[in-house]
Amino acid sequence: MSETRWLSPDEQKAWRAYLNAHRLLLDAVDAQLRRDSGMPHAYYEILVRLSDTPDRALRMSVLADGLRVSASRLSHAIARLEERGWVRREDCPTDKRGQLAVLTDEGFAALAAAAPGHVEAVRGALFDALDPEQVQWLGAISQTLADHLASRERRTG
């Protein structure tokens, strides 16, 4: 049992500021989407991924990996999106276990309608507050972090 390596005052301050900033940011973005487009941010992200794909279809597992989201969460989410007619499931032709999530025209239209407001919200909440150098650093730090955490996750299962 080794001694705990407590956070230094600077680290504590950074961590607290991070938690505050991120809660406010994500809440603001999520609230805007819910209010103006009736969908949580998580669903918006799913629609974006699908719309960015050539045939607007992805396997559940690929989608889950790309969004860093659990299979269960995605499955529930796709079920909701299906109820709204924004996504439809299809059997995967090459693997009978697999399912494809396919963006419908209605889903694409919903995304197109939501996008401008969402982008404005992100800009207003995040990019308007930061200068280009800060954006640069935020991007680099996030990428470092995402890589670190993803590799860690693979190691520990």
Add this chain to the structure above:
Amino acid sequence: MSETRWLSPDEQKAWRAYLNAHRLLLDAVDAQLRRDSGMPHAYYEILVRLSDTPDRALRMSVLADGLRVSASRLSHAIARLEERGWVRREDCPTDKRGQLAVLTDEGFAALAAAAPGHVEAVRGALFDALDPEQVQWLGAISQTLADHLASRERRTG
């Protein structure tokens, strides 16, 4: 109706990386606390705030403000913490509408037991991946952002 100011490629990349990093980080921290201490991160934060206060008691509204959390969310959370015996409610002596959330000895003990594992998790997930310069920038950016978003929230209600 003005033209949407879409995100530049750099901004898009930063935003995506940010979302990935943030989700992985918070999920990792939350999962560790749930697994090892049976509490979600949100509850841990409440206990920390209370334990940092001279008499381990705060008014609901002060606590909610400090944690950037809605009154409703806090009220439900305190109800759960009360069931576990970690927090107790008291009437506010100066304002009959008010309630104090008071950290019990059991709550303090639960926090003390959870802290080392949590700190290790934060260190392993975040600070081990970043060099001191990055930590510096992350802290500064987060602070800028938190101030920006908090002032925005006050303006718009």
Add this chain to the structure above:
DNA sequence: AGCAGCTACTTGAACGCTCAACAAATCCGC
């Protein structure tokens, strides 16, 4: 003093996420 409007907090329903358990198909070693 009285009353309108605000603040502080709670409640319940709807919804999304987590976790564990499950079914089905594929993979891999023999």
Add this chain to the structure above:
DNA sequence: GCGGATTTGTTGAGCGTTCAAGTAGCTGCT
């Protein structure tokens, strides 16, 4: 190919958050 381990995806229960509505107490205006 046979059979166990792994992969893929779903399901349901339990929990936390949100949102809208509601209660109670305070504040300020007249």
